[in-house]
Amino acid sequence: METTQFWDIIEKSIVQKNSIDKNEQGDAILEILTTLKQNQILGFHQKLTDLKRELNTPQFNEIAFMMKYGDNRTALSGFKNWVISLGENHYKKTKQSPAHLLTLNDPKLFVVGRAYLNELDGLPQIAYEDNRTESDLEWYAFVQKHRRLQQIENNQNHNKDKGLER
Numbered sequence: 001m002e003t004t005q006f007w008d009i010i011e012k013s014i015v016q017k018n019s020i021d022k023n024e025q026g027d028a029i030l031e032i033l034t035t036l037k038q039n040q041i042l043g044f045h046q047k048l049t050d051l052k053r054e055l056n057t058p059q060f061n062e063i064a065f066m067m068k069y070g071d072n073r074t075a076l077s078g079f080k081n082w083v084i085s086l087g088e089n090h091y092k093k094t095k096q097s098p099a100h101l102l103t104l105n106d107p108k109l110f111v112v113g114r115a116y117l118n119e120l121d122g123l124p125q126i127a128y129e130d131n132r133t134e135s136d137l138e139w140y141a142f143v144q145k146h147r148r149l150q151q152i153e154n155n156q157n158h159n160k161d162k163g164l165e166r
Contacts, residue, residue: 001043006051007088009033009044014087025085026119033127038136042146045124052080054095063098074118081120082110 013028033041064070069079083094083101086109093100125139132138137145 001040001047003047005040006044006047010085010087013085026117026123029120030123030127033123034130036127038128038131038142041124041128041131042143045143048084048120048124051084051091052077055080055083057098060094060098063101067101077121078118082117085117085120 009029009032012032013025016028016031017024033044036044061070061076064076064079067079069075084091086094090100090104090109128139128142136142
């Protein structure tokens with residue numbers, strides 16, 4: 001999934017939620033994901049994982065700890081999900097300067113007063129399973145299969161590049 005498509009889904013979910021309850025955004029994301037093809041759902045999952053990984057910096061972790069979400073893996077993951085759920089603009093500002101999060105004071109940006117949204121991680125699996133037929137792989141097998149295929153492709157490209165260097 002292209003980065004722009006991922007952020008389009010996040011932006012649509014921000015618009016579609018019906019209240020200031022940030023948890024409703026998860027419901028809106030799930031609705032959107034269930035309309036996508038399996039590979040697109042996997043692409044959303046992979047992009048989410050990549051974006052969360054990009055936030056793994058000492059500065060981000062320090063801000064998460066200051067905001068009381070850096071003391072364990074689950075809290076930090078939910079905090080990263082929350083940052084992503086704010087949309088591309090806030091994400092980029094946060095990535096550039098995690099202290100940006102300390103300037104946010106709009107109650108509409110928080111989940112019942114908290115900077116946390118844990119359910120985002122499970123939405124691709126729920127959307128996939130909702131659309132899965134008996135002949136389709138289960139979610140974890142589907143993800144593993146695509147990881148192996150990606151590794152094979154990466155190895156082939158690496159070997160091709162090595163051959164060109166000779």
